[in-house]
Each structure stands twice: as structure tokens, then as C-alpha cells.
Amino acid sequence: MRLGGVSALGAFLAACGVQGKGKPQASVAPDAVEKFWSGKAKNGKVDFANWPLYMDPKKPELAKFTAKTGITVNYQEVIQEMGPWFAKVQPQLSAGQSIGFDLMVITNSVQFGQFRSGGFLAPLDHSKLTNYAANAAKSYAQEAFDPGNVFSIPWASGITGIAYDIKKTGREITSLADLWDPKFKGKVGMFSDSQELANFGLLAAGLKPGESDEAAWKKAAAKLKEQKDAGLVRNYYDQSYVDALGKGEVWLTQAWSGDIFQKNVSDGTDFRFVIPSEGGTIWTDNMAIPITATNPVDAITLMDFFYDVEISASLAEYINYVCPVPAAQDQIKKDAAAASGDDKASLTEVADSPLVFPGAADYEKLHYYVDFNTAEEQQKFQSIFEPITLS
Amino acid sequence: MNRVKRTLAPYLLVLPGGLWLLLFFIVPMAAMVSLSLQQGDVINGYRFTGHWQTYVDAITDYRVQLIRSLVYGLIATIILIVMAFPMAYWIAFHGGKRKSTYLFLILLPFFVSFVLRTISWRQLLTDDGVLLHPLKEAGLLSSGFHILGTPSAVIFGLVYNSLPFMVLPIYVALERIDPRVLEAARDLYAKPPTVFSRVVLPLALPGVFAGVLMTFVPASADYVNSQVLGSSSTTMIGQVIQAQYLANSNYPMASALSFMLMAVLLVGVFAYARALGTEDVMNAAAR
Numbered sequence: 001m002r003l004g005g006v007s008a009l010g011a012f013l014a015a016c017g018v019q020g021k022g023k024p025q026a027s028v029a030p031d032a033v034e035k036f037w038s039g040k041a042k043n044g045k046v047d048f049a050n051w052p053l054y055m056d057p058k059k060p061e062l063a064k065f066t067a068k069t070g071i072t073v074n075y076q077e078v079i080q081e082m083g084p085w086f087a088k089v090q091p092q093l094s095a096g097q098s099i100g101f102d103l104m105v106i107t108n109s110v111q112f113g114q115f116r117s118g119g120f121l122a123p124l125d126h127s128k129l130t131n132y133a134a135n136a137a138k139s140y141a142q143e144a145f146d147p148g149n150v151f152s153i154p155w156a157s158g159i160t161g162i163a164y165d166i167k168k169t170g171r172e173i174t175s176l177a178d179l180w181d182p183k184f185k186g187k188v189g190m191f192s193d194s195q196e197l198a199n200f201g202l203l204a205a206g207l208k209p210g211e212s213d214e215a216a217w218k219k220a221a222a223k224l225k226e227q228k229d230a231g232l233v234r235n236y237y238d239q240s241y242v243d244a245l246g247k248g249e250v251w252l253t254q255a256w257s258g259d260i261f262q263k264n265v266s267d268g269t270d271f272r273f274v275i276p277s278e279g280g281t282i283w284t285d286n287m288a289i290p291i292t293a294t295n296p297v298d299a300i301t302l303m304d305f306f307y308d309v310e311i312s313a314s315l316a317e318y319i320n321y322v323c324p325v326p327a328a329q330d331q332i333k334k335d336a337a338a339a340s341g342d343d344k345a346s347l348t349e350v351a352d353s354p355l356v357f358p359g360a361a362d363y364e365k366l367h368y369y370v371d372f373n374t375a376e377e378q379q380k381f382q383s384i385f386e387p388i389t390l391s
Numbered sequence: 392m393n394r395v396k397r398t399l400a401p402y403l404l405v406l407p408g409g410l411w412l413l414l415f416f417i418v419p420m421a422a423m424v425s426l427s428l429q430q431g432d433v434i435n436g437y438r439f440t441g442h443w444q445t446y447v448d449a450i451t452d453y454r455v456q457l458i459r460s461l462v463y464g465l466i467a468t469i470i471l472i473v474m475a476f477p478m479a480y481w482i483a484f485h486g487g488k489r490k491s492t493y494l495f496l497i498l499l500p501f502f503v504s505f506v507l508r509t510i511s512w513r514q515l516l517t518d519d520g521v522l523l524h525p526l527k528e529a530g531l532l533s534s535g536f537h538i539l540g541t542p543s544a545v546i547f548g549l550v551y552n553s554l555p556f557m558v559l560p561i562y563v564a565l566e567r568i569d570p571r572v573l574e575a576a577r578d579l580y581a582k583p584p585t586v587f588s589r590v591v592l593p594l595a596l597p598g599v600f601a602g603v604l605m606t607f608v609p610a611s612a613d614y615v616n617s618q619v620l621g622s623s624s625t626t627m628i629g630q631v632i633q634a635q636y637l638a639n640s641n642y643p644m645a646s647a648l649s650f651m652l653m654a655v656l657l658v659g660v661f662a663y664a665r666a667l668g669t670e671d672v673m674n675a676a677a678r
Binding site for chain 1: 433434452453456518519520529535537539621622624634636637639640
């Protein structure tokens with residue numbers, strides 16, 4: 001991995017952008033932005049589709065947004081996994097109908113590519129994204145799945161690693177090999193998303209997801225099949241893995257970094273999260289406006305609002321995911337200095353957390369998703385990994 | 392004029408039902424078969440290419456789940472018959488004035504939605520739940536013991552959720568047996584077991600058949616019980632179809648699997664009908 005430059009994050013993401021083997025650049029007609037946004041006006045409301053565990057349940061940021069702009073937000077935690085979300089909204093989008101949401105948070109996945117190539121995303125009017133231009137880490141504009149942030153801007157990035165209940169495992173979990181340990185038979189959770197699953201199979205087989213080909217996928221699939229056939233895997237989960245960990249159904253599981261922090265805060269549990277020694281993966285969840293949105297101006301106003309330094313700090317303080325606004329780190333430190341007791345300790349922890357503001361050393365352990373050059377390649381990939389979760 | 396009316400009458404009478412069947416069964420069925428032979432993806436659309444390979448892939452990749460579903464469905468159905476027959480028998484012959492109360496009690500839990508009931512079982516049976524936690528604390532079970540995620544849990548869910556659909560048809564069949572027929576049997580010196588096996592059972596068989604139709608077919612195609620109570624090793628064909636449609640957007644594969652499942656179930660049901668004696672069974676199904 002190439003590192004260097006102003007910020008480690010920047011270099012890392014830039015390197016990734018280059019790795020995206022000749023991906024098409026921002027392919028949108030020059031007048032598309034103009035065409036979409038002309039005649040669109042503020043309507044005073046916005047329907048926002050997001051994932052669970054992605055905002056303080058009291059939604060303080062949205063209250064501030066409404067107070068400031070007069071736009072009310074209907075916030076729904078309806079996205080649990082990318083595949084089902086895409087399958088659910090695709091028929092309406094294809095028919096040019098509203099999906100009932102003006103704003104959605106989607107991962108840099110196979111489905112992000114499908115949303116894009118289907119023409120289902122509204123091109124963003126960057127003149128309306130002033131906070132974003134001022135405060136976002138510049139590297140995000142170079143991510144391979146949406147160079148130039150033509151269709152999306154990040155909500156948060158996150159790391160896929162392993163979460164575990166140390167009371168049950170009886171020992172610290174440090175590596176992917178632990179997910180293959182016969183001692184945990186029937187107590188291991190894996191993700192049902194084929195990319196998430198494949199990534200861990202690849203890393204466990206000593207292969208790099210970002211540079212993998214069909215032969216590597218088959219090796220990874222064999223490794224995952226072995227894990228399954230040995231009866232190790234309790235189930236392949238979507239967002240419900242958090243619940244399964246809480247109920248003791250799994251003792252260790254593939255997990256998304258911020259979820260475990262939030263679970264511990266809200267339920268008083270003592271689960272741990274680790275980036276395995278073989279490496280974890282990093283992904284970005286992005287705010288995007290469906291092409292059929294009825295309130296796009298309100299939606300883009302809300303998108304930009306989350307790039308206000310105070311707001312992005314407030315969000316990161318709760319969700320504990322990688323924050324796309326570097327200045328938020330100082331803001332959280334300021335908030336910590338102003339707080340006292342438990343709050344102070346927890347805020348200091350967030351400001352220093354490698355899971356929220358990862359440093360260069362952390363990025364060295366993180367890998368990007370498998371990149372697809374063609375639709376056939378992607379279908380091949382899915383046909384290799386889907387039978388694992390489904391059989 | 393009258394003759395015309397008379398010849399047209401049966402066709403007119405069959406028209407609403409026929410149209411219904413055409414619109415909501417024949418047309419979707421044809422669309423499904425056609426889709427199963429198409430190629431493409433959701434973005435660029437599907438084109439009919441007569442691609443039989445999808446069926447080959449379906450059998451190669453998912454025959455395990457198909458067979459597993461039929462086995463689970465069959466086991467659940469047998470357990471259901473064994474459980475439901477005595478219940479129906481007792482209510483029909485010994486229920487007295489409270490027959491309808493007993494039937495209502497059987498139906499009572501089903502006033503709660505199917506999915507909610509299944510999720511409630513998950514809460515009760517979960518690894519650290521109200522049932523298993525105390526037993527584990529007391530050292531009676533190892534900490535890794537679990538009910539959820541096993542085939543038994545899934546079959547239990549199938550049985551629990553189908554019980555009334557087996558009890559009610561058997562009850563109806565038993566209830567319509569004229570008590571004088573049983574009296575006659577006894578008058579002719581038949582002992583109770585003989586009365587049961589020679590008189591009650593044959594008369595109840597149409598009810599059992601109707602019950603089997605109403606439980607085996609949905610149980611084999613079910614995807615909720617395995618999803619909620621099962622694990623990666625109990626995946627049923629319904630889950631695969633659901634995932635192919637609603638997660639992977641692989642419509643041809645989902646259609647091919649749906650068609651195969653339906654074909655297999657139809658063949659199974661017809662074989663069963665034949666074994667039981669077609670005439671009676673068709674009459675029973677028609678009732």
C-alpha cells in the first residue's frame with residue numbers, strides 16, 4: 001500500500017482510486033445536473049432511509065436541522081443489507097416511480113454500481129454542498145465507486161472486523177483463524193452479503209480482495225465452505241448479527257466497527273471489536289438521492305448539513321464510525337473538555353479511537369472491496385459465493 | 392332463445408372463476424416459466440433465450456435444499472397427523488356441548504400474526520433465553536447447547552404453525568360420521584379397535600388428506616420458520632427462492648426453482664392421491 005502525503009487517509013483512498021483498474025470516470029452528461037435540478041424547490045420535508053444503529057435514537061442532529069431550516073425529516077431505519085434494499089426499490093426506480101424516500105445511505109457495493117449504471121441516482125448539484133466542499137476529507141472525491149462524488153457523498157466509513165463476547169469465548173480474539181476454530185462450533189456468525197463474506201474468505205486464504213481474480217474467489221469460497229461444512233457457522237446474518245450476539249446465539253461474529261460500540265453504550269454489554277491480524281476491510285456508506293425523489297432540494301440540504309463540523313462531530317460521538325470530516329476530531333476534543341465524568345471519558349475515547357479517526361498504522365491493516373470491471377465478472381463472483389450462504 | 396340461454400348458462404357461470412384462474416394463475420404461471428428461460432439482469436432487462444442451463448444450475452446448486460424442504464415438510468406432516476388426530480377425535484366424539492369452545496381454543500394463538508408467533512418462539516428458545524439460561528446456569532446443559540438453529544427447531548416451528556390446518560379438516564370428517572354407524576358396528580360385535588380401524592379411520596381419511604394438502608405443501612415451501620428458528624444448515628428452498636428474488640435479483644433462477652418446487656409438490660400430491668384411492672380423495676378435496 002502506498003502511504004504518504006498530507007493525510008494517511010487521503011493517501012490510502014487515493015491509492016485505492018488508482019487501483020480501480022481503469023474504471024470509467026464520472027460518466028454523466030454535462031447538462032444532467034442542470035436538467036435534474038432546474039425547477040426543483042424546497043418542500044419543507046424529506047424522507048430519509050438509513051440503516052439501524054446509524055444515529056442517536058433521540059436524533060438530536062435532525063432536531064437541529066429542523067430548527068435551522070424548517071424542514072421536517074421522516075427518518076426510517078429500513079436498510080438492513082444492500083442486496084435486499086436494491087431488490088426492493090429497483091422495480092419502482094425502473095418504472096420512474098418514487099420509492100418513498102428522498103435520501104438513502106448506500107454502501108460502495110455491487111449494488112452501488114447497479115444503482116449507478118441503472119441511472120437511479122440523481123447527479124448532485126455541488127453548488128448546494130458548501131459545507132461538504134469546505135470540510136470533507138478531500139480523498140473521498142477519489143473513491144473508485146464514485147469519482148468526483150457525482151452521485152453521492154459519504155455518510156460514514158466503517159471497518160469490518162470481528163466482534164466477540166469474551167465471557168463466552170474465554171479468550172481474546174485476534175485473528176481470522178479464530179473464526180475457523182473448531183472450539184466455537186455453531187457459535188460463529190458470518191455476513192450474508194456476498195462481498196463481506198468473500199472478503200474474509202479471501203483474507204483468511206491469504207489473498208487481497210482488491211487484487212483478487214476468479215481463481216482467488218474459488219479458493220476463498222472453498223475456505224468458507226470448509227468453515228460451513230465443519231458446522232462452525234451458526235448463520236449468515238444481515239444487520240441482525242448484533243441481536244444474535246446479544247442473545248448469545250453467536251460468540252464471535254463478523255461485525256461493523258461502530259455497531260458494537262453503540263450496543264455496549266445502549267445495552268451495557270461488554271462486547272469487543274477487533275481488526276483481525278490478517279486484516280479487515282474498509283467501506284464507505286454514502287448519502288445519495290434517488291432519481292425519482294420528490295423532495296430533492298430538502299434532501300441535498302440535509303446532506304450538506306451533516307458536513308457542518310459540529311454536526312458531524314455530534315454524529316461521530318454517537319455512532320463511532322469513521323468520520324469523513326477531519327475537523328470533527330478537534331471538535332470532539334473540545335466537547336470532551338467541556339464535559340465531565342463518564343461523558344468526558346467516553347468522548348475522549350471517541351476522539352482518540354482508531355475506529356473513528358484511523359491512523360496510518362490502522363490503514364495498513366485494512367483492505368478495500370473486490371473491484372469489478374464488468375457485469376459478467378460481478379455475476380461470476382456472486383455465483384461463486386451465493387451458494388455458500390444459501391445452502 | 393331459451394335454448395341459447397340454456398347452452399350458454401354453464402359457460403357464463405364458469406366465467407368469473409375461469410377468468411380468475413386465467414388472470415391469477417395461468418398468466419403468472421406462464422410468465423414464470425418464460426422468465427425461468429430468460430437471461431439478463433435487472434438493469435438491462437431480461438430476454439428470452441430458452442436457456443435451460445438455469446434448471447441444471449438450480450439442481451446442481453440447490454438440490455440439497457429442495458430435498459431438505461421436502462423431508463422437513465414430510466416429517467412435520469407425519470407429526471401433525473399423529474398429534475391432530477387424537478385431538479380432533481376427542482373433540483368430535485367427547486367434546487359434548489363445548490366442541491366449539493375447544494376448537495376456538497385451538498385457533499386462539501392464531502389470532503396473533505404468523506411471523507410474530509415464530510419470533511416469540513425464538514425469544515423463548517434462544518441460547519441464553521428464559522428456558523435454556525437457568526438450565527445452563529444449573530450445569531444441566533453445556534454452555535454451547537442450543538435448540539435454535541437445529542433441524543428440530545425448524546420442524547417444531549412448522550408443526551406449531553400448521554396445527555389447526557390439520558385438526559380442523561380431520562375434525563370435520565369425524566364430526567360428520569353418523570353415531571348410528573358406530574352403534575351398528577358395535578351391535579355387530581366389533582371391538583373398539585376394530586370399530587376404529589374399519590369404520591372411523593376410513594371415514595376420516597378424506598379429512599386427513601385435506602389436512603395433508605393444507606400442511607405439507609405450505610410447510611415444504613415455507614421460508615419463515617427456517618429463517619427465524621434455523622441456521623445456515625437448515626436452509627429451505629423457500630428461503631433460496633426468496634433470496635434469489637429479493638436479495639440477488641436473479642429472477643430466472645428464482646423462477647426456475649419456484650417451478651421445480653411446484654412440480655415436485657404436485658407430483659407428490661398426485662402420487663399420494665393415487666395411493667389413497669383417487670375417487671374418494673378427489674371427492675374429499677372437492678368438499
